[in-house]
Amino acid sequence: MSRAEVVESVRPVSPLWTFGLLRSELTTTFRRWRTLALLAVLAAVPVLVGIAVKMETSDGSSPGGGGPAFISQITNNGLFLVFTALAATLPFFLPMAIGVVAGDAIAGEANAGTLRYLLVAPAGRSRLLLTKYATVVIFCLAATLVVAVSALTVGALLFPLGDLTTISGTQISFAEGLGRALLIALAVAASLIGVAALGLFVSTLTGSGIAAMATTVGLLITVQILDQIPQLHALQPYFFSHYWLSFADLMREPVYWDDLTKNLGLQALYAVVFGSAAWARFTTKDITA
Amino acid sequence: MxxxxxxxxxxxxxxxxxxxxxxxxxxxxxxxxxxxxxxxxxxxxxxxxxxxxxxxxxxxxxxxxxxxxxxxxxxxxxxxxxxxxxxxxxxxxxxxxxxxxxxxxxxxxxxxxxxxxxxxxxxxxxxxxxxxxxxxxxxxxxxxxxxxxxxxxxxxxxxxxxxxxxxxxxxxxxxxxxxxxxxxxxxxxxxxxxxxxxxxxxxxxxxxxxxxxxxxxxxxxxxxxxxxxxxxxxxxxxxxxxxxGARGRLVVTTPDPAEAARVLKEQGVGDVVVTDDRVTGEPPESDLADVNTALVTAGVRVRGFTVERASLEDAFVALTGEGFDVAG
Known part of the structure; x- marks a missing residue:
């Protein structure tokens, strides 16, 4: 073992390398046509809701009962469109988008064969999985912000802005209302962490991106249906979607934290359980695709 | 470096x-x-x-x-x-x-x-x-x-x-x-x-x-x-x-293939195959120069006399007993 050969073979590893991989993962994800299409759909929801409310109330009447939370207040204050749009997209559009991106994360790469080249690069299985999960979580935040920003823009264009009334009946300034809107967006993004972990786990089980996406979205719908069946009330607190609408509690004065923290705890539980399952599966799996 | x-x-x-x-x-x-x-x-x-x-x-x-x-x-x-x-x-x-x-x-x-x-x-x-x-x-x-x-x-x-x-x-x-x-x-x-x-x-x-x-x-x-x-x-x-590992084949090109095949067999050439004007076979242990002399002495008109080197493909066929593209 000559010393010269040893030195020649050395390639120092930068400690920041993982961030390089994350950056590459983010650019790859956000340059996909599919990702952009999903974000476009999400951006379109507040536009449709805003226009619908505007048209319905153009004769001076107030919007009829029903519909997502806060919808009756939009005509008074455009900021409420942010809350309405998040309430309208959280049950389905947002988690579906997350399910597609998370389900595709590993299975899509396996399907395209690019997974084997990432692994022989070598990206490292744990690091790749962690990077993938981080990317999906960042996508949760990005998707939520797209809805919120689109809603805020449409709300500002179509309706008046100003001080607003909380659910508890107190007045808060517009600036504080904006702060609450940001908090709500963060709470909504955090509500999606469980779906993200579940989708990533499903993604490690199959070599087909489409199958993983379909399974994740299917699970999402199933859980939401089960959450409506009264006989299952003992199980329902463990459904990832059970506390989703707790974000509305951020509009109370003072804020009612009970369900919000339950929601965060539940999402963390899902992240730990399905994250570990995904790790156990992915680090021992034979990569034959 | x-x-x-x-x-x-x-x-x-x-x-x-x-x-x-x-x-x-x-x-x-x-x-x-x-x-x-x-x-x-x-x-x-x-x-x-x-x-x-x-x-x-x-x-x-x-x-x-x-x-x-x-x-x-x-x-x-x-x-x-x-x-x-x-x-x-x-x-x-x-x-x-x-x-x-x-x-x-x-x-x-x-x-x-x-x-x-x-x-x-x-x-x-x-x-x-x-x-x-x-x-x-x-x-x-x-x-x-x-x-x-x-x-x-x-x-x-x-x-x-x-x-x-x-x-x-x-x-x-x-x-x-x-x-x-x-x-x-x-x-x-x-x-x-x-x-x-x-x-x-x-x-x-x-x-x-x-x-x-x-x-x-x-x-x-x-x-x-x-x-x-x-x-x-x-x-x-x-x-x-x-x-x-795979042996080459002796190839004789001649306008008198039948006669050539007979002489080659006499000289100990195995597996003699005649196709048109080409006679091929497994080379014998003896000196190939003597085989050629025998052909000429017997009146066979020889156009070409070579040993075709075995290719890796021959080696492969010899080892597996099958063509290369056959799935195992």
Whole structure:
């Protein structure tokens, strides 16, 4: 073992390398046509809701009962469109988008064969999985912000802005209302962490991106249906979607934290359980695709 | 070269001791969950500096073997060492020194050729991001893709994809290149370029492990070869020795084939076959000059008298008893 050969073979590893991989993962994800299409759909929801409310109330009447939370207040204050749009997209559009991106994360790469080249690069299985999960979580935040920003823009264009009334009946300034809107967006993004972990786990089980996406979205719908069946009330607190609408509690004065923290705890539980399952599966799996 | 920074323990273990094989497997076995035995007790030794041809029909276990060597598949039994390190345990230390093209290229169709390489390079912990652009440009240039570097990979032809896959394997100076069917989809000119490239890399000291179904390709570029069928290794060694194992055939061209065949049989030539004006057979132990004299003495008009050297294909057929393209 000559010393010269040893030195020649050395390639120092930068400690920041993982961030390089994350950056590459983010650019790859956000340059996909599919990702952009999903974000476009999400951006379109507040536009449709805003226009619908505007048209319905153009004769001076107030919007009829029903519909997502806060919808009756939009005509008074455009900021409420942010809350309405998040309430309208959280049950389905947002988690579906997350399910597609998370389900595709590993299975899509396996399907395209690019997974084997990432692994022989070598990206490292744990690091790749962690990077993938981080990317999906960042996508949760990005998707939520797209809805919120689109809603805020449409709300500002179509309706008046100003001080607003909380659910508890107190007045808060517009600036504080904006702060609450940001908090709500963060709470909504955090509500999606469980779906993200579940989708990533499903993604490690199959070599087909489409199958993983379909399974994740299917699970999402199933859980939401089960959450409506009264006989299952003992199980329902463990459904990832059970506390989703707790974000509305951020509009109370003072804020009612009970369900919000339950929601965060539940999402963390899902992240730990399905994250570990995904790790156990992915680090021992034979990569034959 | 030129990276003379302090030795890091993890990487300093990856080294070639004098004479240590680059790849060494002992009783390497893979049984898939269905019970199918894909690789059965493989003892493969790839010497450092060789261009090693890995041969076998489809389904013979070549790809499973390559995947085990690259840490993608866990062996059921046996061990595999690459660059002196156990796989798959030492993937982090070993694989930065290995460039691989496994079962054809796989690309992100929506990214340009250049961005594909940047993506793969970012996945390598040992790749320096500061030199990334330059190394990507050099790799593209090396495979002749500079002009198409900005095009989306989905618009590439099969041959261009193959070149891009090769470029990804060449992003760093490598100690070992594992190339699975590298000339697939290339036109004859492209094949020649790739062969030249492989010879260049080999002359720089890179060990090349090349799987191919094109026997003449293996014969042209490889110094060593191994043959697999049905998960087992039939033979391995220097190419010259392998083809020497199969004996050549004596070929006599003559306008008097019937008479020639009679004389050749008398002279101890076995398995005499007559096709038009060609008479072929297994050469006898005696001096071939005497055989020729016998032909001429018997009044046979001889136009040509040669021994056709056995090719690797003959050796392969002799070893497996079947044609090369028959799936095992």
């Amino acid at each position: 030129g990276e003379l920074s302090a030795a890091e323990p993890e990487h300093s273990e990856v080294r070639a001791e004098a004479g240590e094989p680059v790849i060494a497997t002992r009783a390497l076995t893979k049984r898939y969950r269905g019970g199918q035995l894909a690789v059965d007790g493989l003892d493969l030794t790839v010497p450092a500096g060789s261009v090693f041809g890995f041969l076998g029909p489809n389904g013979s276990g070549k790809t499973t073997t390559i995947r085990m060597l690259m840490g993608l598949i866990e062996p059921t039994a046996g061990t595999a060492r690459v660059l002196g390190q156990p796989m798959p345990r030492a993937t982090r230390a070993v694989l930065p020194h290995v460039g691989a093209l496994i079962e054809g290229p796989a690309l992100y169709g929506f990214l340009s050729g250049r961005d594909n390489l940047i993506r793969y390079d970012s996945a390598d912990p040992a790749a320096d991001p500061r030199t990334r652009k330059a190394r990507v440009a050099a790799a593209l240039d090396r495979v002749g893709l500079t002009a198409a570097a900005g095009k989306k990979a989905k618009a590439y032809s099969l041959g261009m994809k193959q070149r891009l896959g090769l470029a990804a394997a060449l992003l760093q100076p490598r100690r070992l290149l594992v190339l699975d069917e590298p000339t697939n989809g290339l036109d004859p000119q492209g094949m020649r370029e790739i062969r030249t490239l492989i010879r260049e890399l080999a002359s720089d000291g890179t060990t090349v492990f090349l799987s191919s179904h094109l026997l003449d390709e293996i014969e042209q570029v490889c110094t060593h070869a191994a043959v697999m069928t049905q998960g087992r290794l039939i033979t391995q060694g220097p190419v010259a020795e392998l083809s020497a």
